Structure formats: C-alpha cells, structure tokens
Amino acid sequence: MEASQGPAAPVSGTDDIPTFAELAADPEIAALLTFEPVPRSHAKANGWTADMQRMFIAWLAYYGSPTNACDELGKARSGIDKVYKSPDADGFRASWEAAVALAEKRRIARLAARHRGAGAMRAPVMSRARAGDKFAEPLPGQVLNEYGEYEDQASLEARADEARDNIANKLRAARRLYLRDISDSPLLRAAFEILTDLPIDWDKAERLEPQPDEPWRKPNMRKPDMILTAEAGWMGDVVHGADRKAELRRAIDQHRAEMGVEPIDWSESTDD
Numbered sequence: 001m002e003a004s005q006g007p008a009a010p011v012s013g014t015d016d017i018p019t020f021a022e023l024a025a026d027p028e029i030a031a032l033l034t035f036e037p038v039p040r041s042h043a044k045a046n047g048w049t050a051d052m053q054r055m056f057i058a059w060l061a062y063y064g065s066p067t068n069a070c071d072e073l074g075k076a077r078s079g080i081d082k083v084y085k086s087p088d089a090d091g092f093r094a095s096w097e098a099a100v101a102l103a104e105k106r107r108i109a110r111l112a113a114r115h116r117g118a119g120a121m122r123a124p125v126m127s128r129a130r131a132g133d134k135f136a137e138p139l140p141g142q143v144l145n146e147y148g149e150y151e152d153q154a155s156l157e158a159r160a161d162e163a164r165d166n167i168a169n170k171l172r173a174a175r176r177l178y179l180r181d182i183s184d185s186p187l188l189r190a191a192f193e194i195l196t197d198l199p200i201d202w203d204k205a206e207r208l209e210p211q212p213d214e215p216w217r218k219p220n221m222r223k224p225d226m227i228l229t230a231e232a233g234w235m236g237d238v239v240h241g242a243d244r245k246a247e248l249r250r251a252i253d254q255h256r257a258e259m260g261v262e263p264i265d266w267s268e269s270t271d272d
Contacts, residue, residue: 023058032057032099035091038083048075048083056080057095064103065165066096066215068158081216097210100169171219171226172210178229179205196225 023029035057037050048056052073059069070077084093142150182188183206193200199212219226229235253263 018062020055020058023062024054028102029058029061029099032061032095032102035095038086038089038092040083048079053083053092057092057099060096061099061102063162064100064107065162067161067165084216085212093210096215100215104169168215168219171221171229172214174234175219175225175229176205176208176210178232178234179211180208181232181234192225192228195228196223198225 024033033054037053038048040048052075055073056069059072060066063069063072066080067077070080083089084096086092139150139152141153143153143156145151145156179192179200179202182192183202189200189202192198201209201211204211221227221230249264256263
C-alpha cells in the first residue's frame with residue numbers, strides 16, 4: 001500500500017479491500033489512530049469500544065464516508081454519531097476530521113492520476129448491456145443507473161452515499177467560511193444564533209474549525225444557517241448575493257501578481 005496516495009476505494013464485490021491491519025500499517029492512517037478513545041459508560045462487547053473506534057477511523061480514512069466505514073464494521077451510523085457528540089471526544093473528532101481530509105486528498109490524487117492516464121478511480125460495476133439494447137439482460141443483483149446501464153445495486157448505493165457525503169462536506173465548508181466571516185462582529189454573531197438557535201463556538205469559527213454539530217447534523221438548504229450562508233454569497237454564484245469566494249480568489253490573484261507570481265488556475269478547484 002502506497003502511503004502517500006493509498007488505494008482506491010474498491011469496486012463492490014471485489015476481493016481487493018485491505019484488512020484493518022493493512023490500513024493500520026499505512027503511516028498516514030496510523031497517525032490518526034493515536035487519539036484517546038471516547039469512554040463509553042455502558043460499553044458492550046459488540047459496541048463502540050476503543051478498538052472499534054480506531055477501526056472506524058481507519059475505514060473512514062479509506063472510504064472518506066462515515067456511512068461506508070460503519071457498513072464495513074457492520075454497525076449503524078447512529079452509534080458512532082453518539083460517540084462523536086460525547087463531551088470528551090475532542091481527540092476522536094480531530095481524528096475524524098483528519099481521516100476525511102486524508103481520504104479526500106487521496107481521492108484528488110487518484111483523479112489527477114486518471115487525467116494523466118496513470119491510473120483510475122473507482123468505477124461502477126456495470127454490464128455492457130444498456131436498457132435500450134434489444135437483447136439487454138441485467139446480471140443478478142443489477143439495476144439501471146443514471147447512465148442507462150445495468151450496475152450492481154450495492155455499487156450504485158455506495159456511489160450515492162459517497163456523493164451525498166461529498167455534497168455535505170462542501171456545504172459545511174461554505175458555512176465555516178461564513179461563520180469565520182462574521183466571527184468578529186458581535187451583532188452578526190448574535191443574529192446568527194437567534195435565527196438558527198444553534199450553539200456556535202466562535203473561537204473555533206475564527207479558526208475555521210468544525211462546530212459541535214458537525215458532522216452528525218446534515219446540512220439542509222432549507223434551514224436558517226444554510227440560507228444565511230447562501231445569502232452571504234458563500235455558495236458561489238448559484239444563489240443571489242455577492243460571490244464571496246470569487247472575491248477571495250481575486251484578492252489572492254492580486255496579491256500574487258504584486259509578488260510577481262502567476263495567478264492560480266481556479267478552474268481546477270474542487271471547492272465549488
């Protein structure tokens with residue numbers, strides 16, 4: 001296993017999924033497993049013990065998806081969310097965030113390798129038959145996907161979970177930018193707390209760190225916190241209001257120009 005990039009997430013049903021021992025031998029993943037486990041007052045043998053918490057973090061670093069990591073362990077997502085929300089889970093939460101970041105970094109590296117023709121990201125397991133083909137016949141356990149082709153249902157569901165997690169991560173990142181933007185304004189801070197009824201740690205907001213409701217509370221564009229984030233322009237140009245990300249990019253490019261450095265190619269950005 002290459003420590004700098006790591007393995008691509010496997011196709012459902014294949015045998016190339018690493019073991020926990022192999023994941024723990026990866027130096028970057030091993031560094032995430034040194035946190036102080038969250039004590040469980042009524043821990044069961046098959047519950048979220050210290051070992052299970054470390055196994056979850058290892059699989060989270062592999063998949064980048066809490067749901068997929070729980071599935072790998074045969075456990076419900078609700079249990080690990082309770083662990084995350086525990087008052088003495090600072091170390092666990094930090095490892096969680098770092099594991100998601102590592103998985104995303106490796107996903108981007110695999111994407112870059114694919115564009116260079118040096119590798120490939122995970123592909124869905126599909127038969128060659130399309131729905132419109134005269135003699136199209138799905139294999140056992142296959143369903144039609146968005147491409148009009150037959151794909152393993154487990155693979156389709158895994159890709160859907162991964163897409164939902166990626167969208168949620170981007171929405172949380174936008175909200176963090178907005179919270180940092182208003183963190184030095186007592187008036188705006190008070191207005192946000194009143195309108196959203198959310199407890200905000202403004203010291204964490206200033207440092208762009210996750211809030212106490214992350215990541216177990218899923219972003220919802222109908223909720224006040226995300227509406228305010230969108231209204232402030234942190235969702236890009238897909239909503240009304242000034243595009244704050246575009247403003248930051250222009251400021252960064254201007255600063256680089258003043259230093260005699262080439263501007264950044266924002267078309268390759270994965271933030272949008």
